[in-house]
Amino acid sequence: PPAWDRASRPPPSPLQPPGLPLAPCRSFSNNKIQVELNESSGVAMMKFKSPPVNSLSLEFLTEFSISLEKLENDRACRGVIITSAVPKIFSSGLDITEMCGKSMEHYTEFWRAVQEMWLRLYGSSMVTVAAVNGSSPAGGCLIALSCDYRIMAENPKFSIGLNEAQLGIVAPFWFKDTFVNVVGHRIAERSLQLGSLHPAPEAHKLGIVDELVPEEKLMEKAAAVMAQWLALPDHARQLTKTMMRKAVLDRLEAHREEDIKNFITFVSKESIQKSLRMYMEMLKKRK
Amino acid sequence: PPAWDRASRPPPSPLQPPGLPLAPCRSFSNNKIQVELNESSGVAMMKFKSPPVNSLSLEFLTEFSISLEKLENDRACRGVIITSAVPKIFSSGLDITEMCGKSMEHYTEFWRAVQEMWLRLYGSSMVTVAAVNGSSPAGGCLIALSCDYRIMAENPKFSIGLNEAQLGIVAPFWFKDTFVNVVGHRIAERSLQLGSLHPAPEAHKLGIVDELVPEEKLMEKAAAVMAQWLALPDHARQLTKTMMRKAVLDRLEAHREEDIKNFITFVSKESIQKSLRMYMEMLKKRK
Amino acid sequence: PPAWDRASRPPPSPLQPPGLPLAPCRSFSNNKIQVELNESSGVAMMKFKSPPVNSLSLEFLTEFSISLEKLENDRACRGVIITSAVPKIFSSGLDITEMCGKSMEHYTEFWRAVQEMWLRLYGSSMVTVAAVNGSSPAGGCLIALSCDYRIMAENPKFSIGLNEAQLGIVAPFWFKDTFVNVVGHRIAERSLQLGSLHPAPEAHKLGIVDELVPEEKLMEKAAAVMAQWLALPDHARQLTKTMMRKAVLDRLEAHREEDIKNFITFVSKESIQKSLRMYMEMLKKRK
Numbered sequence: 001p002p003a004w005d006r007a008s009r010p011p012p013s014p015l016q017p018p019g020l021p022l023a024p025c026r027s028f029s030n031n032k033i034q035v036e037l038n039e040s041s042g043v044a045m046m047k048f049k050s051p052p053v054n055s056l057s058l059e060f061l062t063e064f065s066i067s068l069e070k071l072e073n074d075r076a077c078r079g080v081i082i083t084s085a086v087p088k089i090f091s092s093g094l095d096i097t098e099m100c101g102k103s104m105e106h107y108t109e110f111w112r113a114v115q116e117m118w119l120r121l122y123g124s125s126m127v128t129v130a131a132v133n134g135s136s137p138a139g140g141c142l143i144a145l146s147c148d149y150r151i152m153a154e155n156p157k158f159s160i161g162l163n164e165a166q167l168g169i170v171a172p173f174w175f176k177d178t179f180v181n182v183v184g185h186r187i188a189e190r191s192l193q194l195g196s197l198h199p200a201p202e203a204h205k206l207g208i209v210d211e212l213v214p215e216e217k218l219m220e221k222a223a224a225v226m227a228q229w230l231a232l233p234d235h236a237r238q239l240t241k242t243m244m245r246k247a248v249l250d251r252l253e254a255h256r257e258e259d260i261k262n263f264i265t266f267v268s269k270e271s272i273q274k275s276l277r278m279y280m281e282m283l284k285k286r287k
Numbered sequence: 288p289p290a291w292d293r294a295s296r297p298p299p300s301p302l303q304p305p306g307l308p309l310a311p312c313r314s315f316s317n318n319k320i321q322v323e324l325n326e327s328s329g330v331a332m333m334k335f336k337s338p339p340v341n342s343l344s345l346e347f348l349t350e351f352s353i354s355l356e357k358l359e360n361d362r363a364c365r366g367v368i369i370t371s372a373v374p375k376i377f378s379s380g381l382d383i384t385e386m387c388g389k390s391m392e393h394y395t396e397f398w399r400a401v402q403e404m405w406l407r408l409y410g411s412s413m414v415t416v417a418a419v420n421g422s423s424p425a426g427g428c429l430i431a432l433s434c435d436y437r438i439m440a441e442n443p444k445f446s447i448g449l450n451e452a453q454l455g456i457v458a459p460f461w462f463k464d465t466f467v468n469v470v471g472h473r474i475a476e477r478s479l480q481l482g483s484l485h486p487a488p489e490a491h492k493l494g495i496v497d498e499l500v501p502e503e504k505l506m507e508k509a510a511a512v513m514a515q516w517l518a519l520p521d522h523a524r525q526l527t528k529t530m531m532r533k534a535v536l537d538r539l540e541a542h543r544e545e546d547i548k549n550f551i552t553f554v555s556k557e558s559i560q561k562s563l564r565m566y567m568e569m570l571k572k573r574k
Numbered sequence: 575p576p577a578w579d580r581a582s583r584p585p586p587s588p589l590q591p592p593g594l595p596l597a598p599c600r601s602f603s604n605n606k607i608q609v610e611l612n613e614s615s616g617v618a619m620m621k622f623k624s625p626p627v628n629s630l631s632l633e634f635l636t637e638f639s640i641s642l643e644k645l646e647n648d649r650a651c652r653g654v655i656i657t658s659a660v661p662k663i664f665s666s667g668l669d670i671t672e673m674c675g676k677s678m679e680h681y682t683e684f685w686r687a688v689q690e691m692w693l694r695l696y697g698s699s700m701v702t703v704a705a706v707n708g709s710s711p712a713g714g715c716l717i718a719l720s721c722d723y724r725i726m727a728e729n730p731k732f733s734i735g736l737n738e739a740q741l742g743i744v745a746p747f748w749f750k751d752t753f754v755n756v757v758g759h760r761i762a763e764r765s766l767q768l769g770s771l772h773p774a775p776e777a778h779k780l781g782i783v784d785e786l787v788p789e790e791k792l793m794e795k796a797a798a799v800m801a802q803w804l805a806l807p808d809h810a811r812q813l814t815k816t817m818m819r820k821a822v823l824d825r826l827e828a829h830r831e832e833d834i835k836n837f838i839t840f841v842s843k844e845s846i847q848k849s850l851r852m853y854m855e856m857l858k859k860r861k
Contacts, residue, residue: 148767165527168520176530181759185468186494189531193435193524194516207760229768233742233849237767240739243750244763275520452814455807463817472755473781476818480722480811481803562807 026076028067032060034085035067042078043226044071049085053092056139058106060095061113068120078230079127081222082147084134088158093138096283099267100276111263114139115174115256122146122178123249125238127229131222132209136160137197138171144209145178148229148241151221154212156199161208165195168275169266172259177248183207313363315354319347321372322354329365330513331358336372340379343426345393347382348400355407366414366517368509369434371421375445380425383570386554387563398550401426402461402543409433409465410536412525414516418509419496423447424484425458431496432465435516435528438508441499443486448495452482455562456553459546464535470494600650602641606634608659609641616652617800618645623659627666630713632680634669635687642694652804653701655796656721658708662732667712670857673841674850685837688713689748689830696720696752697823699812701803705796706783710734711771712745718783719752722803722815725795728786730773735782739769742849743840746833751822757781 028035032050037043046067048054056064071077084090098110121128121143128147135158136144144150144160152158162179164171171179171192179188187206191198204212213221229237252259266272315322319337324330333354335341343351358364371377385397408415408430415434422445423431431437431447439445449466451458458466458479466475474493478485491499500508516524539546553559602609606624611617620641622628630638645651658664672684695702695717702721709732710718718724718734726732736753738745745753745766753762761780765772778786787795803811826833840846 149764165519165523168523170523170526170530173530181763183760184471184758185531186470189468189528190436190497192527192531193519195519195523210764232739232767232769236739236742236744236769239744240766241763243744243747244759244766452806452810455810457810457813457817460817471758472818473757476755476815477723477784479814479818480806482806482810558809 028070030063030067032057033063033067035071037071037074037077039076041227042076042230043223044077044080046080046082047085048083048091051086053089054084054086054140055092055095056114056117057095058098058110058113061110061117065113065116065120068117068124072120072124072126077126078234079129079226080124081129081131081219081226082143083131083219083222087134089134089140090130090132090136090158090160091140091143092135093140093142096276096280100273100280104264104268107264107267108260111260112256115252115259118142118146118174118178119249119252122245123242125234125241127226127237129222129226129229131218132158132160133215133218134158135197137163138167141208142175142178145182149211149225150209151211151213151218151225152200152203152209153215153218154200155215156201159197159199160203161195161197162192163195163197165193166197167195167279169272172263173255174248174252174259177251181245181248315357317350317354319344320350320354322358324358324361324364326363328514329363329517330510331364331367333367333369334372335370335378338373340376341371341373341427342379342382343401343404344382345385345397345400348397348404352400352403352407355404355411358413359407359411364413365521366416366513367411368416368418368506368513369430370418370506370509374421376421376427377417377419377423377445377447378427378430379422380427380429383563383567387560387567391551391555394551394554395547398547399543402539402546405429405433405461405465406536406539409532410529412521412528414513414524416509416513416516418505419445419447420502420505421445422484424450425454428495429462429465432469436498436512437496438498438500438505438512439487439490439496440502440505441487442502443488446484446486447490448482448484449479450482450484452480453484454482454566456559459550460542461535461539461546464538468532468535602644604637604641606631607637607641609645611645611648611651613650615801616650616804617797618651618654620654620656621659622657622665625660627663628658628660628714629666629669630688630691631669632672632684632687635684635691639687639690639694642691642698645700646694646698651700652808653703653800654698655703655705655793655800656717657705657793657796661708663708663714664704664706664710664732664734665714665717666709667714667716670850670854674847674854678838678842681838681841682834685834686830689826689833692716692720692748692752693823693826696819697816699808699815701800701811703796703800703803705792706732706734707789707792708732709771711737715782716749716752719756723785723799724783725785725787725792725799726774726777726783727789727792728774729789730775733771733773734777735769735771736766737769737771739767740771741769741853743846746837747829748822748826748833751825755819755822 026037026039032048034047034049036045050060071080094114099107130144130147130150132144132150132152141160141162152160162171162175176188176192179192183206198206198208200212203209313324313326321334321336323332337347358367381401386394417431417434417437419431419437419439428447428449439447449458449462463475463479466479470493485493485495487499490496600611600613608621608623610619624634645654668688704718704721704724706718706724706726715734715736726734736745736749750762750766753766757780772780772782774786777783
């Protein structure tokens, strides 16, 4: 398991010139996600660094959940900005290799990790801002949708959406619930059925992301938005967030084992295995 | 009951010139609805042809449900375009003569047929596209709202809406649920209370229809939209559609008998009978 | 309790000049709310006149509920326009002095009065139009949201919103439900978490109010909107309104005592008492 790397925290400097804020930072040294907590602002930066496409493997998801848990339990942390360290991609979504030719035990473990990640992120008491600096299909889109606010680089080559239907698979009900909470029933119904990947300007128009900014302004904007949200007293904001999201979180909690069984039944079908293998072949050829 | 008219299917022609696609068609010969299935595209065209206003009589509703069932069970059919063969009107909604001065048994049979039509259409596993080429009040609007996509002729003289309240009657809860799923709670609340009939441009702005096109481009556009939806693998699209619509479908299924009783109680009131008779008189004078 | 002041009703005048409509009016003589019912139009005008800011004290809420009940039971009354007689403010929301340093019994009585007001207003069978002629935070916003239609003076200095989170408190679930029914889940989630007070133009853009008009046209517009809604037959409109709002009304009815307990627990906390006292100090200094 990843551990706090307290060594990276700069020692207090008596020579700190006035006006230059001392920024005491703690960072995690992880394999796939880099986390840096600025203790003076209370804001952590989470950067996905799992090239080539930040796919959500079991290892990635586990690191993600553990990182969120650590930050959640750290009184110095009040908000998280989530972004990618890999150019042009935020996250490509669930790692298909985890769903191909593996054992039932593996599928169970994998799906539980997907659920766990979402329960922690959607239910986080911290302010969560997604700085979407690349394409973000399927599970990548879910991560963005689960944050409190979404800013996307205005590059029309970047797209975002729950495109599962394109691959012949179905987004789980809690992906759908999260999507409906953001864009409403009609837009979700159409987008999910078509498995649409929306270019950034269209995603903004549909309300999938809250704001578009030039790529070079993305982190600056994310920090400004975070400051605006952190201006509120934590306790009232957290209770309000819980009130808004509880129904949808409770629904997965209540049907978690059933949802795992559904996933296993689905992914075990020969037809699904075949289409996933074909999709992987296609991805390999693209490289 | 209407029957497949397989005689209309063109025989395979060995002389078919290259480039001109053979379009094997099967059509129903019905009284009120004309159905033509293009077996090469998998798309059926349903045309309401019950002049003067395609009102939803018991006979019309029965034909509609049977036609949908046949297409649903036909492996050659993947999508349906629904439109009108009567100029200027898509459908005027429920046939008021079925609700005036009839027996309890008749009201029961009629209302069950209305429910049946909606359950089949809203729950259809086929792609359903409404090509709204005329006005579409009340039950006519419900048919459009129950499809996967709505294209309307951009003629501002054509209007659409659930205008039941204007006639002194109340849209059933499942009309309301369908409406809310398309336009959201606020727009539905206001439009239903006012019994609004929205001219095409306003209907588009409110999200009641997805797209406006010049009348002469309507069928072309409907075919293009259908092709886009049929590009998706059926199975994943169908499961996704079910996931989005199941809650609302289940609600009527669970309360079907109660809903019939409500209708009978309501329609049996002397005050309601009186206002329906007045409305019919007004319609007769208009002609 | 306030009583009908039938003395203010003008006697029928045989000398009434033609063209000048006789407007038989009845008015309540209350302390905090002025009510005038025009019997010929069936429209009552309710004006909040509790300077400086029309705060919702126990006395104000009680008068409000009693006034609504009287109008509801008066066959001559079909609609109510709600506005303020105090310049620049519609209502400042719940009276904080009722929540500070009082007994459990008082908190219980106060909260029950807040619930009662909302249950009567949101569930009213009359047409309710809010003519928002000033700022309208928190409980003031709830009153506007609970009406059938909201018109706001287009002055950008006037703002509206459920800003409870700014004061370190949490809007109750039924404030949230009412808000979600008007603006949808996403806008409500963001606005409630940030405790936003939206200037009139932004409130209009978000759908919090239906229309903006110049301040001097506000009452004229409210009367025109009311006439449009009253053109519908009452019975069908009322049943439709109930169908749209019942789920949310029932939710409070079912959890009313629990909601009172939650309020008392919350408001009794020393930290909450402290922040409310600080807020009151700030308000006093402003004057």
